[in-house]
Amino acid sequence: MSKQLKYKLKKTLKNAEFVHADLEYHQELSQDALLGFQEAINELLAILTDEERGALKDYLDRLPRPEAAPRPAEREEEEPTLPDYDDITALVVSDVEASTNEHELPKINKELELKKLFRRIAEQTHPDKVRANGFSEKEITRLRCIFMRAREAHDNENWYILYSIAIQLGLEIEEPTAEEIDWIEEDIKKTLAAIAGIANLSAWHWYVGNEEDKKQVLRYYFLQAYNFQHPSL
Numbered sequence: 218m219s220k221q222l223k224y225k226l227k228k229t230l231k232n233a234e235f236v237h238a239d240l241e242y243h244q245e246l247s248q249d250a251l252l253g254f255q256e257a258i259n260e261l262l263a264i265l266t267d268e269e270r271g272a273l274k275d276y277l278d279r280l281p282r283p284e285a286a287p288r289p290a291e292r293e294e295e296e297p298t299l300p301d302y303d304d305i306t307a308l309v310v311s312d313v314e315a316s317t318n319e320h321e322l323p324k325i326n327k328e329l330e331l332k333k334l335f336r337r338i339a340e341q342t343h344p345d346k347v348r349a350n351g352f353s354e355k356e357i358t359r360l361r362c363i364f365m366r367a368r369e370a371h372d373n374e375n376w377y378i379l380y381s382i383a384i385q386l387g388l389e390i391e392e393p394t395a396e397e398i399d400w401i402e403e404d405i406k407k408t409l410a411a412i413a414g415i416a417n418l419s420a421w422h423w424y425v426g427n428e429e430d431k432k433q434v435l436r437y438y439f440l441q442a443y444n445f446q447h448p449s450l
Contacts, residue, residue, distance in 0.1 A: 218392045226393055229401050233377045236408045243415040250424035257423065257435060261447055273443045325396050327374065334379045334390070335371040339364060341386050375407075376400040 218226075265273070340346060342364035347357050363382060370378035376397065383390050393401075415421055423434040436450040 222395060222398070225395075226398050229398050229405070230377075233401050233405050233408075234381075236405050236412065237377070240408050240412050243412050243421075246424065247415050247418070247421065250418070250420040254420035254423045254434075257431070258438065261435065261439070261449060264449065265447075269445075269448075273445055276444055325394060327376070327400060330397070331371050331374060331376065331379060334383055335367055337388055337390075338367045338379065338382055338386065341388075342367065375404050377404040 262270070262273075342360040344357060344361050344364065347360045352360070363386070367379060367382050369375075370382070377400075380390070380393070380397075380401070419434055419438055423431050426434060432450050436447065439445050439447045439450065
């Protein structure tokens with residue numbers, strides 16, 4: 218690896234680590250933001266007079282109502298289905314065979330590389346494998362969480378997370394190529410977009426704002442949702 222590529226990798230990994238930590242921060246706090254924002258709205262609705270509540274109801278009743286979507290059948294939440302370890306192995310092998318062509322120039326296939334790395338992680342973390350190796354229940358649970366995270370990264374084509382998990386597990390992997398570093402940069406862009414999606418929520422602006430900011434967000438919400446200027450705002 219050239220010196221330039223080496224330092225580009227170092228910088229890219231640091232950037233990826235930072236944005237993923239930032240995404241985790243936003244995801245962890247977004248539920249608190251949504252709940253707190255809803256509570257603040259409910260408190261403001263509760264102090265309205267009967268006449269003001271009637272005006273809000275009349276406004277909502279005049280709005281066109283979208284057709285109700287068919288309600289899905291209720292069912293108990295199920296544990297996520299884990300693919301068999303043999304299925305993971307077969308999936309990678311079949312893709313290797315399908316992509317082999319002596320007339321083609323060598324080219325890095327992202328989908329194939331993701332599956333190969335996921336398979337190596339699964340060798341150490343799949344519940345079937347670790348249980349067969351006699352690990353404790355605590356260790357099985359820990360490795361299962363890692364496996365589920367790796368599976369999600371594979372399904373979302375997130376090279377950085379798979380690469381990070383492989384490093385965490387102490388797997389020997391080749392130094393990333395320039396193309397693989399580009400994949401990490403693509404992951405960073407997707408992560409930044411996810412962060413922006415949370416940060417643009419009204420509930421988030423309310424959650425992180427000062428008292429005046431909170432009032433302004435709530436004032437805007439009531440104008441948008443009810444076409445109503447709340448007297449307390």
